[in-house]
Amino acid sequence: MxxxxxxxxxxxxxxxxxxxxxxxxxxxxxxxxxxxxxxxxxxxxxxxxxxxxxxxxxxxxxxxxxxxxxxxxxxxxxxxxxxxxxxxxxxxxxxxxxxxxxxxxxxxxxxxxxxxxxxxxxxxxxxxxxxxxxxxxxxxxxxxxxxxxxxxxxxxxxxxxxxxxxxxxxxxxxxxxxxxxxxxxxxxxxxxxxxxxxxxxxxxxxxxxxxxxxxxxxxxxxxxxxLGDLTRLNERLDREARSLLTTWLPGDGEITLPVGQLIACSEETRFRILSEVLGRLAPGFIALREHIRLVEKVLQSSRPSASALLPFRIIVLREYDKLVFTAATAPPQVVETFPLRPGHTVVEALGISVDIDLVDHPPSEFSSDRYSAFLDPGSVSRLSVRTFREGDRFVPLGMAHAVKLKDYFISRKLPRTHRRRIPLLLIGDCIAWIIGERIDDRFKITAQTTKVVGVTVRKLSTISE
Incomplete structure (x- = not known):
């Protein structure tokens, strides 16, 4: 003995x-x-x-x-x-x-x-x-x-x-x-x-x-x-999960994970990653298997904009190749249309400021700034800004026919949650520019242009990029 x-x-x-x-x-x-x-x-x-x-x-x-x-x-x-x-x-x-x-x-x-x-x-x-x-x-x-x-x-x-x-x-x-x-x-x-x-x-x-x-x-x-074997296995899986999480840093009020890398993880490693993410967003939230199954459904969904609501008001969204977790309440949709005039206008509801200049000739060089645009308003002088509405259409620059704005957003893989926050510049009743994206072909500068509207849009300092 x-x-x-x-x-x-x-x-x-x-x-x-x-x-x-x-x-x-x-x-x-x-x-x-x-x-x-x-x-x-x-x-x-x-x-x-x-x-x-x-x-x-x-x-x-x-x-x-x-x-x-x-x-x-x-x-x-x-x-x-x-x-x-x-x-x-x-x-x-x-x-x-x-x-x-x-x-x-x-x-x-x-x-x-x-x-x-x-x-x-x-x-x-x-x-x-x-x-x-x-x-x-x-x-x-x-x-x-x-x-x-x-x-x-x-x-x-x-x-x-x-x-x-x-x-x-x-x-x-x-x-x-x-x-x-x-x-x-x-x-x-x-x-x-x-x-x-x-x-x-x-x-x-x-x-x-x-x-x-x-x-x-x-x-x-x-x-x-x-138990000793299982403990060593758990320690290895935890190390793997922590290693991956350190490369996926949280954003402001949300945590974004890459869908492809997440799916490539073993199921058990993924469980630990998702549990950790939920715990970070809502301290005290102990994720159960049923919660992780809901997240898995969103992750594996063929729909590019699938979502689920979890306890502690955590929302998980599939945004094409990203899985986004947020505990923040989504801002209400802004339905008003805001008129614009030459000069500087602050539109607090949309979190932007708009500078409009009326000039006789287009610039010799166009800026690469995607938040600046030069447009031909034709005979229309009324400018305004609003956000997306169902049924909106425009003619993308370089195209001859109008497309639904919704279809354009999908082709650009813009997350559904972002679409209703993108400001749209209107000339008259027509969408002339999806700000930060693309102008309407009907309002492009041509050799026949006699009046030019220069527009620069900036996000207010309180609004994150």
Whole structure:
């Protein structure tokens, strides 16, 4: 039989390997009074002789088991005093909180504990928060996730550290913990609720794992081996997703991804990219598979302007070769027509300014600025500007026949969301220039031109390009 180092030595090895505790850290230990947390407290207290760090105790009385809960609180206070450690205790009516918040009792209790520990860390300057999760917790969590439903991303090891949270017992089985406290004579409290199979984790522990162990006595180690493989796979997929995301920088209020490159990704990598994008636009939004399926439908659509509405008012749009995510509300369509006169005119509703000059002759050279144009108004003197309306037609420069403006926009692959924001210069009732795009052939400068209108359009400084 291989030599097995004692529990403090194994924990010390993990602490050093994963850099969980540094010299002179101030460590807050979450202690329920149960066997796991009392073992953790004892081990960390022992290791203070090897690594110079300070320890404090935190306990939450969930007030779920009446006198038994109060007994746990008293026990933890006494244990902290026995180790000459400071103790922080909070009492919370978890049953009432769960009812008012709509959470399960377990979920509400967990949130309260972590919120309290984080609050203490901020207030007292604790750099680390030690939690007594062990290897059996990993196995039970894995089985719960499989039964309740999860993807590959949800099948990973519980992290040994995340931010200030550390889990020094994560490589230790519950059996080893129980053996340690028995050998050291460490007292602990038995939680009567741990014997009730009404709680999901207890059901897995008492009803699911025992028959699995009868089929294969090493099933726990086999699950841990599988978890290790899955964790490494998840880390690789996450690295790939992060690498791609760093090259696709967000725009102002929106994030644009290239359709071709996105489709070329593996489905699982794409899931992580899309989840990250949605999380960036709406912090707190946890993307589910059903949300990603909606995005996938838009991504894979043959329609160049497909769209979907997601929670948190996130809109995803397929704009030809781009997939655009935005959480901003689309501006209302401007339906008014705005008259223009020679000189400088500001049209705030369209976010533009228009400068009009009346000259006798066209310039010797035409500007390459696509927001400047010289037009022949003929006998018409009325100029105005508006946006697209259904049924609009114009004669593109170089063509002899009118085309629908909608068809022109499609041929130019202009996103549908942009079409109604493009200003149109009208001479009389005819579209003379799709500003920034193309003039109407009927208003081009010719040898017979006797009057020239020079038009320059600029976006107002508050409007992004």
């Amino acid at each position: 291989a030599f097995m180092p004692d529990l403090p030595t194994r924990v010390l090895t993990l602490i050093r390997h994963a850099k969980l505790i540094r010299p002179h850290d101030y460590v807050l230990v979450g202690v329920s009074g149960g066997v796991d947390s009392m073992a953790l407290l004892s081990v960390l207290h022992t290791l203070q002789d090897t690594i110079p760090f300070d320890v404090a105790v935190a306990h939450v009385n969930h007030m779920l088991r009446g006198q038994e809960s109060d007994g746990d609180e008293d026990f933890v206070r006494a244990a902290a005093e026995g180790f000459s450690l400071p103790a922080h205790v909070k009492r919370v009516d978890i049953h009432g909180l769960a009812k008012s918040s709509g959470k399960s009792i377990q979920h509400a209790a967990r949130d309260v504990r972590y919120d309290y520990f984080s609050e203490l860390a901020r207030t007292y300057g604790y750099q680390r928060i030690a939690i007594a999760h062990n290897q059996d917790d990993q196995v039970e969590t894995f089985l719960l996730r499989v039964v309740k439903g999860t993807g590959i991303r949800g099948l990973s090891c519980i992290p040994v550290s995340r931010g200030p949270i550390i889990r020094p017992l994560l490589d230790v089985t519950r059996r080893e913990i129980e053996q340690y406290v028995t050998e050291k004579g460490i007292r602990y409290r038995e939680d009567s609720s741990n014997r009730k199979d009404a709680y999901e984790r207890n059901y897995v522990r008492h009803r699911i794992l025992p028959p699995m162990e009868r089929l294969n006595p090493t099933v726990r180690s086999r699950i841990m081996s599988l």
